[in-house]
Amino acid sequence: MEGVPTANRDRASDEPDGRVTVSAGRGLPGRGTTTRSTRQGDAVSAALAATNAFTSAQELHAQLRADGQPVGLTTVYRHLQVLADRGEVDVLRLDDGETVYRRCATGSHHHHLVCRECGHAVEVAGPEIERWTEQVAAAEGFTDVAHTLEIYGRCADCVSCP
Amino acid sequence: MEGVPTANRDRASDEPDGRVTVSAGRGLPGRGTTTRSTRQGDAVSAALAATNAFTSAQELHAQLRADGQPVGLTTVYRHLQVLADRGEVDVLRLDDGETVYRRCATGSHHHHLVCRECGHAVEVAGPEIERWTEQVAAAEGFTDVAHTLEIYGRCADCVSCP
DNA sequence: AACGGTATTGACAACGGTTTTCATTTCAAC
DNA sequence: GTTGAAATGAAAACCGTTGTCAATACCGTT
Secondary structure, eight states: OOOOOSSSOOOOOOOOOOOOOOOOOOSHHHHOOOHHHHHHHHHHHHHHHHHBBBBHHHHHHHHHTTTTTTOHHHHHHHHHHHHTTTSEEEEOOOOSSOEEEESSSSOOOOOOEEEEETTEEEEEEHHHHHHHHHHHHHHTTTTTEEEEEEEEEEEEHHHOOO | OOOOOOOOOOOOOOOOOOOOOOOOSSSSSOSSSOOOOOHHHHHHHHHHOOOBBBBBBBHHHHHHHHHHHOOOHHHHHHHHHHHHHTTSEEEEOEEEEEEEEESSSSSSSSEEEEETTTOBBBOOOOHHHHHHHHHHHHTTEEEEEEEEEEEEEEOOHHHHHO
């Protein structure tokens, strides 16, 4: 009756990493678009590579500007989108509506332990969880199953300053 | 460095259910505000009680209007907010940004198996999951831990019509 | 049954994050 | 160097949600 749109945020990347230039040999355009290498694209990728915290587009934008590498907000959004489509970055939608991104080391399926204060995140794998969710879904007759699981808390570093 | 705001959506309700009128005996205002019983408030609660699917404020608004029980969109949002604060409804933020609500039977902590197509949801409890998340968090030195876990798929009813 | 104070309502404006638009700039193949 | 296509970015549009505030509806009291 009602209708719940998209939802879920899984994905397992194939392409290993870093600023691909794709063949570009001739006709076919690159996978998730973005073929050329540009100062802005490199800056966004570098900024993401420099932190292990989940970061929002606006934060990256401000950070890059502060670092003397100004990149248009629109452009930041565009690159994040492409990277996300390619599975090169993980995406999290926070409860306050902000979308945050993170370049994860693990290419395979995993979840996160995220600090509410600083965004610092740890990648965690839980085979038992995967098994459990599939089991539950199957038992209820659901197909085409995916799941989201994130753990939020205060990291050790943030415990000091209240 | 960056900063991840709120996040997480747990909570265990105390008040069993339905349109409370709270003492109102004299001074103190009701918990999550909303003390009087009104046509609009009843309509929103009834609409939520009538479905087991996660529904958005806008959907409820349209539905109520269609049912000949027009309620202002702002008012719908307000009641949903209050119900959520009271823990009488569960809240889910979908990846497309919409927030959906559902009156759950279980008052205690649980997760959901949600149909991407129709919003139909099943409440599922996973003690092992709870244990696992706490374990992981503790191992990494995280405190004040909470987690979100939802399973998305296509329910059996939605498999028929592609 | 009428009153009166206050909680509630709802049309409309404002918000905040994200996406579109489109003229301009940059890239890289020739 | 020339050139066509991709990338950029300022500004406007979007969209779900929240704030504003005058008008209205509840409900205990008279």
